Amino acid sequence: MSQAPAQRETRERIAKALEGIDHQTSESRDGMTCVDVDRDGLHETLLRLRDFAGFSQITFVTAIDRHPAEPRFEVAHQLWACAYADRVRVRTRVNGDDPRLPSCVDLWPGAGFMERECFDMFGVGFDGHEGLKRLLMPEEYEHHPLRKEFPHQGIEPDKLYREWDAARRAEWEASS
Amino acid sequence: MGPLTPSALEPVETADAGFLATRADALVNWGRKNSLWPMPLGLSCCGIELMAMIGPKFDIARFGAEAARFSPRQCDLLIVAGTLTWKMAQACRTIYDQMPDPKWVIAMGVCSSSGGMYDSYAVVQGVDSLLPVDVYVPGCPPRPDAVIDALLKLQKRIERENPLKRVISGPATELDDTGTGARVYQPNAAVRRSMLDRHPHAPRAPRPLPHPGGEEEPS
Numbered sequence: 001m002s003q004a005p006a007q008r009e010t011r012e013r014i015a016k017a018l019e020g021i022d023h024q025t026s027e028s029r030d031g032m033t034c035v036d037v038d039r040d041g042l043h044e045t046l047l048r049l050r051d052f053a054g055f056s057q058i059t060f061v062t063a064i065d066r067h068p069a070e071p072r073f074e075v076a077h078q079l080w081a082c083a084y085a086d087r088v089r090v091r092t093r094v095n096g097d098d099p100r101l102p103s104c105v106d107l108w109p110g111a112g113f114m115e116r117e118c119f120d121m122f123g124v125g126f127d128g129h130e131g132l133k134r135l136l137m138p139e140e141y142e143h144h145p146l147r148k149e150f151p152h153q154g155i156e157p158d159k160l161y162r163e164w165d166a167a168r169r170a171e172w173e174a175s176s
Numbered sequence: 177m178g179p180l181t182p183s184a185l186e187p188v189e190t191a192d193a194g195f196l197a198t199r200a201d202a203l204v205n206w207g208r209k210n211s212l213w214p215m216p217l218g219l220s221c222c223g224i225e226l227m228a229m230i231g232p233k234f235d236i237a238r239f240g241a242e243a244a245r246f247s248p249r250q251c252d253l254l255i256v257a258g259t260l261t262w263k264m265a266q267a268c269r270t271i272y273d274q275m276p277d278p279k280w281v282i283a284m285g286v287c288s289s290s291g292g293m294y295d296s297y298a299v300v301q302g303v304d305s306l307l308p309v310d311v312y313v314p315g316c317p318p319r320p321d322a323v324i325d326a327l328l329k330l331q332k333r334i335e336r337e338n339p340l341k342r343v344i345s346g347p348a349t350e351l352d353d354t355g356t357g358a359r360v361y362q363p364n365a366a367v368r369r370s371m372l373d374r375h376p377h378a379p380r381a382p383r384p385l386p387h388p389g390g391e392e393e394p395s
């Protein structure tokens with residue numbers, strides 16, 4: 001496939017920065033350069049992309065649930081190189097029974113919120129993230145809504161409210 | 177202030193000094209219905225229409241309801257305007273409980289009336305699963321006129337209440353219809369119950385997980 005000069009330049013820069021790390025580079029359907037790495041190499045990849053390839057900013061961390069394929073979750077980190085005006089997507093596959101991967105809050109503190117959202121919605125853990133707790137759903141919530149097995153109308157969506165209400169009612173009855 | 181309607185209040189003119197004979201109930205109701213202070217619970221897009229309604233163009237000051245207070249202690253009309261999520265439901269119920277009696281609830285918009293288009297895990301499928309609702313306003317969002325119409329309907333309804341009954345026969349508190357255990361003053365308990373019968377938005381029961389089908393990995 002013929003590549004635009006800008007894309008070729010991006011790929012060369014990435015290949016140089018990632019020398020010695022096991023990775024594949026490809027182009028996604030929307031024309032973005034994608035780097036596939038496994039989870040052991042993820043942190044090193046992100047570090048090198050930041051420091052040696054100019055991808056100074058993280059714009060997005062999210063996951064895709066590929067159930068029933070294994071490894072099930074595909075976690076995507078999207079980076080933006082301001083000086084070169086290009087982007088790269090780093091994709092990592094993790095297993096459904098142990099969805100953990102290294103956190104990159106030490107590289108970009110701002111990634112913390114995106115990792116928390118990813119954890120909230122998919123149950124993917126990020127090692128090294130202090131305070132990895134739910135971002136959108138209530139903290140005691142038991143499910144991860146964007147997983148494929150989750151029905152979109154929810155599993156007992158009113159459970160936490162009813163529990164709260166029952167506790168309040170018991171208190172009320174005891175005091176009156 | 178609204179007019180003294182002849183049906184509710186019968187002014188008796190004497191020759192020299194003006195005085196007024198009426199039923200105490202009617203007088204109290206007249207005062208209540210023309211000074212509904214709304215607690216605006218603007219949760220999403222409907223909140224914008226609510227602001228327009230309070231503003232000068234639609235001007236609910238004409239009906240004595242412009243004094244929106246952002247403290248539930250000073251309000252007697254809860255307007256749930258917007259998409260109520262289960263996470264917010266606790267706050268909503270707390271606000272309702274903090275409002276002093278007597279209190280009324282308007283569910284503004286399809287979101288708060290029935291969940292609307294958000295048939296999802298996060299959204300309460302109708303606030304009547306946690307609060308007794310007096311008037312439902314359809315629309316997404318309803319025009320301010322529609323909410324004003326709801327206000328007028330509520331006023332008509334307040335006219336029919338018997339507020340002094342509780343002075344004579346003790347406070348008419350009872351467990352409210354929603355099964356949440358709160359005791360509320362319910363002058364219209366029968367009406368509310370019948371409305372709940374007609375709109376049984378029962379909270380969702382647990383359902384079996386659908387088996388995620390498909391063998392192939394989507395490309």
Ligand code: SF4
Nearest residue numbers: 221222285287316317
């Ligand atoms: S009813 Fe429509 S306008 Fe109102 S909160 Fe829901 S979506 Fe928004």
